Amino acid sequence: MKMKSARPSPARVPQPDTGSALLLVHIQNDFCPGGALAVPGADAIIPAANASIRTFYGRKLPILATRDWHAANHRSFKEQGGPWPVHCVQGSRGAQFHPDLVLPPGTLVISGATDPKREAYSGFDGTTLEERLRELNVGTLFVAGLATDYCVKETVLSACKLGFKVVLLQDAIRGINVAPEDSEKAIAEMRAGGAVTATTSDLAL
Numbered sequence: 454m455k456m457k458s459a460r461p462s463p464a465r466v467p468q469p470d471t472g473s474a475l476l477l478v479h480i481q482n483d484f485c486p487g488g489a490l491a492v493p494g495a496d497a498i499i500p501a502a503n504a505s506i507r508t509f510y511g512r513k514l515p516i517l518a519t520r521d522w523h524a525a526n527h528r529s530f531k532e533q534g535g536p537w538p539v540h541c542v543q544g545s546r547g548a549q550f551h552p553d554l555v556l557p558p559g560t561l562v563i564s565g566a567t568d569p570k571r572e573a574y575s576g577f578d579g580t581t582l583e584e585r586l587r588e589l590n591v592g593t594l595f596v597a598g599l600a601t602d603y604c605v606k607e608t609v610l611s612a613c614k615l616g617f618k619v620v621l622l623q624d625a626i627r628g629i630n631v632a633p634e635d636s637e638k639a640i641a642e643m644r645a646g647g648a649v650t651a652t653t654s655d656l657a658l
């Protein structure tokens with residue numbers, strides 16, 4: 454019979470190591486306060502995102518940043534019959550990464566949702582993201598960014614389906630919450646899809 458240990462062992466959180474990459478989803482002006490599709494509290498994730506960036510950069514591990522990069526007539530926009538206000542139009546200020554996000558040299562930028570006729574929430578949809586990750590021999594993705602209930606969720610679910618391990622950095626994501634529970638539901642869906650959740654303080658920063 455196994456002995457019960459007196460104290461529960463600390464939860465094992467995967468650590469950034471060979472084969473890990475940091476994936477920053479849509480940390481762009483338009484999703485931050487003052488932007489066209491501001492996610493409540495979005496800028497509060499930036500210190501945690503930057504701390505993760507320092508860890509990955511310090512360990513020479515890949516850092517990838519996706520950006521929502523819509524054509525001006527994208528079907529996602531209300532005036533084209535879509536659900537959202539005009540946001541993250543290619544080349545606009547709103548589409549730039551938040552100025553406080555410190556992206557180091559070598560960060561790979563992946564532009565998504567470029568085809569005006571197609572809705573695309575997953576960073577893998579119509580991009581070179583998977584190819585880049587395979588080239589870099591990445592097996593585990595640590596994910597931060599916006600928005601929990603749309604692009605973070607879809608990107609994480611795609612990553613899981615493609616066989617990547619995913620660690621969702623819960624203090625470094627925020628949701629739109631069109632309905633108040635959307636982010637909680639999204640996190641539950643990502644866990645059900647195979648993602649594990651951690652906070653940046655669980656990482657040996």
Ligand code: VGL
Binds near residue numbers: 479529537599604
């Ligand atoms: C997103 C709505 C529209 C996201 C992008 O990044 O989550 N949400 N476009």
Ligand code: ZN
Binds near residue numbers: 521529
């Ligand atoms: Zn968009």
